[in-house]
Amino acid sequence: MVNIEAQSIWTDEGFTYFVTQYPDPLHVLVNDVHPALYFLLMRGWVLLTGSSELALRYFSVLPGILSIALVYQIGCEILRQRQQLDNGFIPLTAALLMALADAEIFLAQEARSYTWVTCFSCLSLWAFLRWQRSTQHSALSTQHFVWLLSTIALIYTFYLAALVGVVQGIFALVFLRGKQRLIAIGTLLLAAITLLPWLMVSVGNQTERISYADWIRLSPFVITEFRTYFFGNQWALHGGLLLLALVIMGYAGEKIIWRWRPFAPIALIFLWLIVPIMIIFGVNEFVPLYTTRRIAFIAPAIAMLIAFGLGNFRPFARGFLLSVIVIYSLTSVDFYRPKQPWREMMAEVAPYIAPADLVLSELGAGDYEILYHFDRYLPPEQATYGLATWRLLEPATYEPRIGGLIDSHDTVWLFYWQSENSDRGALNWLNTLNFQRTAEFTFDFNPNIFFYRYDRLPEKPLVEYENGMVLHAADWQADSLRVDLVWSTPNVLPVDYTTSVFLLDSSGQTVAQMDSQPFLSQRPTTRWQPNEKIYDPKILQLLGADLLPGDYQIGVTVYHFTDMGLENVPTLNRDERRLIGTLEIRKP
Numbered sequence: 001m002v003n004i005e006a007q008s009i010w011t012d013e014g015f016t017y018f019v020t021q022y023p024d025p026l027h028v029l030v031n032d033v034h035p036a037l038y039f040l041l042m043r044g045w046v047l048l049t050g051s052s053e054l055a056l057r058y059f060s061v062l063p064g065i066l067s068i069a070l071v072y073q074i075g076c077e078i079l080r081q082r083q084q085l086d087n088g089f090i091p092l093t094a095a096l097l098m099a100l101a102d103a104e105i106f107l108a109q110e111a112r113s114y115t116w117v118t119c120f121s122c123l124s125l126w127a128f129l130r131w132q133r134s135t136q137h138s139a140l141s142t143q144h145f146v147w148l149l150s151t152i153a154l155i156y157t158f159y160l161a162a163l164v165g166v167v168q169g170i171f172a173l174v175f176l177r178g179k180q181r182l183i184a185i186g187t188l189l190l191a192a193i194t195l196l197p198w199l200m201v202s203v204g205n206q207t208e209r210i211s212y213a214d215w216i217r218l219s220p221f222v223i224t225e226f227r228t229y230f231f232g233n234q235w236a237l238h239g240g241l242l243l244l245a246l247v248i249m250g251y252a253g254e255k256i257i258w259r260w261r262p263f264a265p266i267a268l269i270f271l272w273l274i275v276p277i278m279i280i281f282g283v284n285e286f287v288p289l290y291t292t293r294r295i296a297f298i299a300p301a302i303a304m305l306i307a308f309g310l311g312n313f314r315p316f317a318r319g320f321l322l323s324v325i326v327i328y329s330l331t332s333v334d335f336y337r338p339k340q341p342w343r344e345m346m347a348e349v350a351p352y353i354a355p356a357d358l359v360l361s362e363l364g365a366g367d368y369e370i371l372y373h374f375d376r377y378l379p380p381e382q383a384t385y386g387l388a389t390w391r392l393l394e395p396a397t398y399e400p401r402i403g404g405l406i407d408s409h410d411t412v413w414l415f416y417w418q419s420e421n422s423d424r425g426a427l428n429w430l431n432t433l434n435f436q437r438t439a440e441f442t443f444d445f446n447p448n449i450f451f452y453r454y455d456r457l458p459e460k461p462l463v464e465y466e467n468g469m470v471l472h473a474a475d476w477q478a479d480s481l482r483v484d485l486v487w488s489t490p491n492v493l494p495v496d497y498t499t500s501v502f503l504l505d506s507s508g509q510t511v512a513q514m515d516s517q518p519f520l521s522q523r524p525t526t527r528w529q530p531n532e533k534i535y536d537p538k539i540l541q542l543l544g545a546d547l548l549p550g551d552y553q554i555g556v557t558v559y560h561f562t563d564m565g566l567e568n569v570p571t572l573n574r575d576e577r578r579l580i581g582t583l584e585i586r587k588p
Contacts, residue, residue, distance in 0.1 A: 014368030241309030439535035
């Protein structure tokens with residue numbers, strides 16, 4: 001829970017949110033690369049809790065906590081089957097290591113399915129072990145139903161987690177016999193068959209969504225990243241303890257006694273670790289499957305194997321080694337991924353978006369993350385569209401409607417992230433419909449992200465000044481006391497001018513004002529290019545008490561400082577102050 005809201009909702013989490021809001025979630029999910037169970041559960045969760053960052057991510061915290069308890073139970077079950085005496089050290093240590101696993105901690109702070117995958121994996125393995133120990137090897141036993149249902153839930157949550165079923169199948173073929181083996185294989189086949197209805201309606205669309213742009217091939221860097229993410233910088237210690245789990249060590253004085261039997265239960269956990277790694281890395285050379293988060297369901301196996309390895313040492317040695325591991329885990333972070341600051345970007349830009357403006361995003365492969373922040377920072381009635389999402393889910397309506405949508409507004413904001421998947425359709429329509437770019441907010445990404453403002457300006461300027469400055473248009477928002485100006489100049493200006501907007505009451509007294517260089521003091525006039533259009537928002541500051549309901553005159557002036565003091569720039573009509581409109585303050 002610590003820092004669960006520290007980072008912004010990112011692309012994958014934005015998709016989770018989008019599914020909870022879209023009227024037909026199955027239409028979205030059949031075009032995604034994941035099965036449906038997690039997203040449908042999340043949709044119900046959001047109905048109960050809302051869609052804040054905390055609420056969305058807390059749904060991943062819950063299975064993370066449950067996984068810790070299940071790891072403890074799996075450890076106890078293995079000890080029973082190995083007929084190994086233990087005072088609780090191994091199961092408790094496994095649970096502790098699971099609680100400290102950086103992979104689980106990080107993924108428990110994301111609105112994604114990965115901690116549910118881990119939880120269902122643990123539940124499936126625990127039920128499988130319990131069923132083996134049961135003397136009732138019947139398809140109607142309670143353990144059997146828990147095993148079957150948890151395995152079905154697992155593969156309906158994440159396709160690659162079907163490898164847990166593969167692990168169980170390999171184990172059944174090697175270690176089980178007779179009727180028990182047949183029931184085990186039959187159960188796994190039944191779980192696999194239950195996925196067929198979903199695959200029949202989705203697999204064609206989903207295979208087309210596999211992205212080769214992010215294909216991560218096996219390399220020394222990937223191996224090092226994998227080792228660090230799951231074993232930390234103590235990987236040599238962890239790896240050695242993990243291998244020790246394959247044996248039982250006893251002591252007769254100073255003599256160590258090694259026993260290799262019973263081997264079967266711990267082999268299941270070892271297969272849980274090895275088989276997914278081998279298959280995913282192997283297939284990844286041909287189909288892009290691997291990312292660290294997609295293989296995170298091996299974390300419980302690592303925790304349990306290390307715990308069993310520690311259990312082979314005498315009390316003092318095991319306590320010392322465990323202390324080293326715990327102190328390192330508490331003072332370091334090995335599994336972490338910085339996310340783009342979408343929240344900060346929207347917080348910066350949102351105050352300048354008027355209710356009548358159109359807000360678009362063109363982020364190439366997907367724009368779910370910015371749609372989430374649109375909904376969080378903009379009013380519900382704001383017209384917002386994710387263009388990549390529109391093209392994906394409703395391709396037949398995109399081309400016929402996009403031009404008319406843009407044409408129905410006079411101000412358009414475009415969140416634009418240039419990539420090979422970015423479509424220039426919106427940019428082309430803005431140029432065709434005579435919109436002009438008036439502002440550019442730039443955010444440092446790789447590559448940068450831009451938030452452009454486009455305005456369709458009137459043919460006749462609002463005000464012209466003797467120094468060549470032209471005020472093309474002005475708009476204002478009474479609620480925020482903001483006045484938006486759009487300027488240009490036909491020639492390069494030699495002086496940095498200050499633009500001022502003021503508010504006059506009925507007696508002609510100035511009651512609010514804002515003076516600054518244009519565009520939040522970021523576009524001084526000496527840097528203007530000829531005929532470049534400059535957006536210049538002014539949020540007025542009250543000079544006294546709150547404004548009473550009524551009409552107030554809006555005025556504009558331009559000035560600069562000289563050796564002789566402040567010098568106003570007159571308009572072509574020789575006015576030093578120009579009134580441009582009326583702002584109405586209504587009763588609250």
